[in-house]
Amino acid sequence: MTTTLKNETLKNEQAISNNPATENDAVVFGVGRDEATWQPRSEHELAIERIDEALDLIAEANSVAAGKIPVTRFDVTVIVPVFNEIRTIERVIRRIEKVMPPATEIIIVDDGSTDGTTEWLQSLPHSASRQIICRRANHGKGSAVRLAIRHSQGRVVAIQDADMEYDPADLLRVIWPILDGDADATYGSRYLNGWDDSSVVHRLGNWMLTSLSNCLTGLQLTDMETCHKAFDGDLIRSMELRECRFGFEPEITAKIAAGHYELIEVPTGYQARSYKEGKKIGWRDAVSALACMWRYRKG
Template sequence: MTTTTAKTKTTNQEIADDVAFGVQRDETTWQPRSDHDLAIERIDDALDLIAEANAIASDAIPVTRYDVTVIVPVYNEIRTIEQVIKRIEKVMPPATEIIIVDDGSTDGTAEYLQTMPYRAGCQVICRRANHGKGSAVRLAIRHSRGKVVAIQDADLEYDPADLLRVIWPILDGDADAIYGSRYIDGWDDSSLVHRFGNWVLTSISNLMTGLRLTDMETCHKAFDGDMLRSLELKECRFGFEPEITAKIAADHWEIYEVPTGYQARTYQEGKKIGIKDAFSALACMWRYRKG
């Protein structure tokens, strides 16, 4: 019994050695590969990887999967859209897809997007009429190919650099959904009405869903891509926020919050959400309270 065990151990070690050297063992001809041979193989492998990367970059090989998809819904943001795109490209991981949906802009945003230089991994979808942020996001989700799908507004109230905090826990497999909360590290908003409204909507949403969020209405949200694409979403305007929150809660997804920054702008500067959207959000909370 002792002899058999020792022989088995020796055999396993021999197999491990063969795997390490990368050759099939032949007792009559087998010999370790030289350092020169191993170096040549590494060079060949590196050249193959470079050739594949060049082919992908030149669109000879289509990319079908990205680490991250950043969705940018746009409506009349000609002053900031270029900065937002450049900022996303600067801070996001290399394997990032950007999907920009212009939702019927009338200020020149659509014309800019249609004439801007080609960018690899960037899709631009322009609509003739405005259907709402939720509708634009839903359209982009259908076109997304990322392992993680995240949302970034085009108005620079939110810095795309802060979106990195939101996507990483999902990339690492620690969560299914992450919300970037403006309240965790404090939010300098001069509008008490706006701040109170957010608190009311988030509190009611928590009562409906059983979650303990601090900022349900935040723009910075990220989701597991496959799970997000499996959801049936319906809301066209800002009701998208309470709808998706209710549905991921009903499906028992792992959802967490991380801090995100926020620079509030005024209605004179282009802010679009209003009191009608607040009442619509309340209606959505009730409608989707069970998912």
């Protein structure tokens, strides 16, 4: 072992002495490379190489944004579950396309709409970065999200409702920690942004569900029921999810906690709508969420 190390040291010293670089031209040596093909490179050469790589990435992003080349990989998948949202679905899709990075795919799951949403979606022109899946019957939000996850390709998978209670621009805050490698999952909390729910019943119900979820999972969330959630793509695609309706929220939260994955919260905006305006979650879903928390308390 000692003889080998001495021989390697002598080879390195010989390479340094034979290198024509000046004192001001620092030499960078590779590690674990084939000595027959290895060549030392200066800091200047490495800087030029990094600049060339950056310019290539910028050129590719610009070409994708301009529609000159197809997207071959996606940084983000935005899932949009839809049920009878003819009044808002167009604004949501246009907003997502406007604010999201170029390498974003949108997966819209129409969950048996009967108000014209299905026909409008089917009339949209083809787009390589948009998938539209239409169901004949309504199976629930959780089921629609699960279906879209199976079709997703993004490094990050995020969820956006189709009713404009949440602005897709705020979803950028949610996906960014995962793209940067700072989290495995991110929740956009309405309460971190100082939102004051005008409905006492809704505020009390959300507090109760979040508090109970925290007790069972050991997390310290402020808004477990938020729509704006994002996950590492490979992680969420590897999970076995079962819930078909709003039980998806406590189920995924419990499984993230049980797996000891890094989950953080960031602020997100919220504009609540009334039941007359189409709000769908109700007290039966709250009862179901309680049952789901107990069922998935261990993951």
